[in-house]
Amino acid sequence: MEPQNIRDKKDVAVEEKVHLIVFKLGNEEYGVRIDQVKEVTITPEITRMPKTPSFIKGVSNIRGDIIAIMDLEERFKIERPSGWHAQHTYTLVMEAKEFTMGFIVREVPQSLTLPVSSIDKAPSFIQDININENFIEGIGKYDDRLIIVLDIYKILTSDEISQLKS
Amino acid sequence: MKGREQEYREIFIAEALEYYDALSRHISDLEKAPQDEQVLAEIFRLLHNLKANAKAIGFITIADVSHKLETAFGMIRNKELNFSDEVVTVLFDGIDMLGELITSIDSPKEVEPSPALLRNLDIIINSLSDNSAELSKVQKYYNSKNLSLSDLIYIQIKKLDHLLNLVGELIIDRDRIFSISKELDNDDLKNVSAHLYRITEELQYSVMDARLVNVGSLFNKFPRIVRDIAVAESKEINLDIIGQDIQIDRNILQIITDSLLHLMRNAISHGIEKADVRKKAKKSPQGNITLSAQNDRDTVILRLIDDGKGIDQQEVKRAIVQRGFLSADAVNDLRETEVLSYLFEPGFSLAKEVTEVSGRGVGLDVVKNAIDSIGGRIRVDSKKGEGTTFTLFLPTSIAVKGALLCQVEENFYAIPLMHTDSVVALPTAELHEVGDLLVADINSETITIVSLKELFNTDISEYSVRKNDLESDVQNIIIVTYNNRKLGLIVDKLLRQQDIVIKALSRPVNTIEIYAGVTLLGSGKVCLVLDVAAITRYFIARR
Amino acid sequence: MEITDKKRILIVDDSFYMRTMLKNMLLDAGYDVVGEAPDGKTALQMAREKVPDLVTLDVILPDNTGLDVLKGIKQDNPDMKVVIVSAVGQEVIMTEAAEYGALHYIIKPFSEDKVLEALSNAFKEEE
Numbered sequence: 001m002e003p004q005n006i007r008d009k010k011d012v013a014v015e016e017k018v019h020l021i022v023f024k025l026g027n028e029e030y031g032v033r034i035d036q037v038k039e040v041t042i043t044p045e046i047t048r049m050p051k052t053p054s055f056i057k058g059v060s061n062i063r064g065d066i067i068a069i070m071d072l073e074e075r076f077k078i079e080r081p082s083g084w085h086a087q088h089t090y091t092l093v094m095e096a097k098e099f100t101m102g103f104i105v106r107e108v109p110q111s112l113t114l115p116v117s118s119i120d121k122a123p124s125f126i127q128d129i130n131i132n133e134n135f136i137e138g139i140g141k142y143d144d145r146l147i148i149v150l151d152i153y154k155i156l157t158s159d160e161i162s163q164l165k166s
Numbered sequence: 167m168k169g170r171e172q173e174y175r176e177i178f179i180a181e182a183l184e185y186y187d188a189l190s191r192h193i194s195d196l197e198k199a200p201q202d203e204q205v206l207a208e209i210f211r212l213l214h215n216l217k218a219n220a221k222a223i224g225f226i227t228i229a230d231v232s233h234k235l236e237t238a239f240g241m242i243r244n245k246e247l248n249f250s251d252e253v254v255t256v257l258f259d260g261i262d263m264l265g266e267l268i269t270s271i272d273s274p275k276e277v278e279p280s281p282a283l284l285r286n287l288d289i290i291i292n293s294l295s296d297n298s299a300e301l302s303k304v305q306k307y308y309n310s311k312n313l314s315l316s317d318l319i320y321i322q323i324k325k326l327d328h329l330l331n332l333v334g335e336l337i338i339d340r341d342r343i344f345s346i347s348k349e350l351d352n353d354d355l356k357n358v359s360a361h362l363y364r365i366t367e368e369l370q371y372s373v374m375d376a377r378l379v380n381v382g383s384l385f386n387k388f389p390r391i392v393r394d395i396a397v398a399e400s401k402e403i404n405l406d407i408i409g410q411d412i413q414i415d416r417n418i419l420q421i422i423t424d425s426l427l428h429l430m431r432n433a434i435s436h437g438i439e440k441a442d443v444r445k446k447a448k449k450s451p452q453g454n455i456t457l458s459a460q461n462d463r464d465t466v467i468l469r470l471i472d473d474g475k476g477i478d479q480q481e482v483k484r485a486i487v488q489r490g491f492l493s494a495d496a497v498n499d500l501r502e503t504e505v506l507s508y509l510f511e512p513g514f515s516l517a518k519e520v521t522e523v524s525g526r527g528v529g530l531d532v533v534k535n536a537i538d539s540i541g542g543r544i545r546v547d548s549k550k551g552e553g554t555t556f557t558l559f560l561p562t563s564i565a566v567k568g569a570l571l572c573q574v575e576e577n578f579y580a581i582p583l584m585h586t587d588s589v590v591a592l593p594t595a596e597l598h599e600v601g602d603l604l605v606a607d608i609n610s611e612t613i614t615i616v617s618l619k620e621l622f623n624t625d626i627s628e629y630s631v632r633k634n635d636l637e638s639d640v641q642n643i644i645i646v647t648y649n650n651r652k653l654g655l656i657v658d659k660l661l662r663q664q665d666i667v668i669k670a671l672s673r674p675v676n677t678i679e680i681y682a683g684v685t686l687l688g689s690g691k692v693c694l695v696l697d698v699a700a701i702t703r704y705f706i707a708r709r
Numbered sequence: 710m711e712i713t714d715k716k717r718i719l720i721v722d723d724s725f726y727m728r729t730m731l732k733n734m735l736l737d738a739g740y741d742v743v744g745e746a747p748d749g750k751t752a753l754q755m756a757r758e759k760v761p762d763l764v765t766l767d768v769i770l771p772d773n774t775g776l777d778v779l780k781g782i783k784q785d786n787p788d789m790k791v792v793i794v795s796a797v798g799q800e801v802i803m804t805e806a807a808e809y810g811a812l813h814y815i816i817k818p819f820s821e822d823k824v825l826e827a828l829s830n831a832f833k834e835e836e
Contacts (some may be wrong), residue, residue: 045692045694047694048575049621050623050680051678051679059692061692065672066671066672067672073267097672099674100672117218120660135460174729177729181725210769211771215769221796222818390738390739391737
């Protein structure tokens with residue numbers, strides 16, 4: 001029992017951290033918890049899927065798994081910065097419970113570790129953002145950067161998605 | 167044909183061999199620890215089962231030897247017999263003899279138990295005296311038969327399911343390699359991939375074959391069932407069964423079991439008339455029902471035919487209007503097969519009273535759902551006064567399906583062959599505008615024609631197509647059929663027929679009704695599989 | 710898909726051969742076989758989970774004896790019917806089984822008629 005106690009005490013002493021994958025949508029930075037990210041890949045060919053909302057770009061073959069691809073900027077009506085050109089985009093393959101979806105991002109996503117205490121669970125200025133507050137887990141601060149942490153499961157199970165029936 | 171007797175025999179032998187192996191093992195353990203009660207109890211149990219099974223199947227010699235050995239071990243357990251060296255030898259000999267008898271069941275040469283051994287066994291179980299001098303030497307002979315393993319194994323269907331899924335994945339990769347090798351134009355790679363192609367094909371068929379069972383394993387249950395229902399309904403039924411040896415995937419047979427039972431109940435309680443009614447109609451007093459199976463390429467066709475009173479089209483039409491499915495005018499335009507297809511609509515049942523065994527709220531819609539779920543098809547044909555036939559078109563195997571590939575805009579789509587009727591190239595001039603829809607007269611049938619491009623690009627409730635909307639002078643149309651109803655789908659291009667492995671779409675996009683799943687083509691391209699049932703349902707409801 | 714109110718049976722026997730035969734007989738006769746247990750532990754678990762109307766119980770089982778299973782079943786659910794299936798030579802056990810509430814027997818090797826008779830007798834009690 002002794003070593004267990006020691007370890008517990010140590011955990012309390014060391015500050016709890018959260019590991020995020022951070023990417024840009026519009027001009028803001030967004031993050032998702034790394035345990036929900038299955039992989040990051042260059043966006044493969046997307047097959048359009050008629051009868052889905054326009055923010056679902058279609059389905060892709062990612063290593064034999066067929067995954068629907070969503071454009072988060074379109075989903076949240078975030079304006080794209082003008083004059084933006086790139087050879088290709090990246091896809092974050094997200095997994096939340098039995099839901100799977102790829103999110104398109106325009107720049108290489110970064111990995112970032114923040115202390116949990118630096119994430120504000122109930123930010124007051126959320127109204128300024130286009131995203132339904134339910135989809136936001138919190139706002140993280142890192143140096144002078146501000147990172148909006150998204151709740152993937154809620155995004156994947158939101159009404160707009162679950163009512164995909166024609 | 168592999169009948170039930172043969173199946174029992176195989177099971178008996180396989181299990182008996184297992185018992186024999188376990189007995190040989192345990193008796194060696196017992197020699198080292200003669201007091202081990204657990205081992206004794208286990209030996210006793212194995213011999214007990216062997217005896218009971220052998221008696222049941224009629225292998226009297228095996229039953230007899232097992233019984234003697236069981237008695238001996240029972241006495242050892244009760245300390246009525248010492249586990250002495252002499253006794254051990256006799257018991258070893260006895261178990262070897264059992265092995266000999268079991269392995270020779272299927273050999274032409276009949277093996278008789280050695281009389282000396284039988285006498286020895288009798289001596290140890292009957293004479294409570296310890297006079298082992300009477301025991302005679304039994305000649306021992308070892309040969310490979312004593313060591314042989316069973317030719318039959320049992321395997322969980324789950325393991326076969328897994329194997330088939332893996333083969334499905336393998337086929338997708340194989341097709342990919344095949345098309346890459348064509349692009350690269352390297353002879354070595356081409357040879358290897360051609361070989362890979364053949365091997366995976368053989369592998370696929372072997373795995374599918376391992377899952378096949380005889381339709382008879384289900385059909386053979388029906389004589390008894392029919393008799394019972396007939397008795398409950400006070401009807402006389404003559405049942406003919408045809409094609410028991412047709413083979414089909416075990417899971418498919420499992421899924422349609424309840425459906426077939428339900429159709430059979432309907433046939434007897436609603437189809438076949440009572441003897442006096444039949445006599446008046448100049449029919450044999452006995453009702454005749456035929457249950458048949460036949461192969462048609464990748465499809466198994468099951469038919470349930472009765473010579474009962476048939477389905478009254480007028481009555482069905484009345485019910486269609488009464489239940490608000492269609493207006494009285496619209497009903498009159500329906501073709502005969504279309505009228506009958508309403509029987510499969512949820513909640514549609516013609517039975518006026520619920521008899522003892524049928525009805526109970528479960529209608530043909532449930533039967534239809536079960537058959538849809540495995541990609542099958544059902545149709546009903548009936549003539550009033552002459553009888554009714556239900557025909558089930560079932561895939562032989564679940565995972566791999568034939569499909570027609572077509573192109574609409576930049577995308578490829580697959581339509582399972584199970585649902586395709588024919589392909590026509592029709593001059594646009596021959597299409598007619600009826601309301602918001604197009605119809606065409608194809609082989610003297612009026613068929614609703616749907617432009618997939620419009621369907622894909624407009625909200626389904628706003629779907630409306632005029633002839634002017636169509637670009638070319640000739641339209642490529644795939645006639646699909648679902649529930650006896652036909653629908654024409656306009657596509658940009660017809661590609662080819664191909665075997666595909668349908669994967670389910672993952673959540674959350676699995677709820678979009680017009681897709682039955684997705685498949686990967688050899689090129690790695692994603693190809694959506696259209697759900698003909700959903701599309702047809704929508705347009706039929708609309709008309 | 711529930712079509713009828715078929716009686717639901719659990720088969721307990723350590724021999725696959727016996728279970729197969731018994732299952733085929735019961736299915737042919739219109740019973741619903743809700744499970745097959747090869748040993749006592751599985752038997753008790755299945756009896757709890759599937760709550761069959763009737764259990765056919767072999768008395769010689771690999772882990773514990775059939776009588777322990779009988780006791781267990783009757784403890785959990787005194788109304789669950791148990792029909793003992795046993796080979797000849799186990800008459801002693803049957804007397805004991807009767808004390809625990811098993812009133813019907815099938816003697817191995819069984820004929821179809823005997824099995825069906827024993828089951829229908831067991832079900833008759835409730836009427």
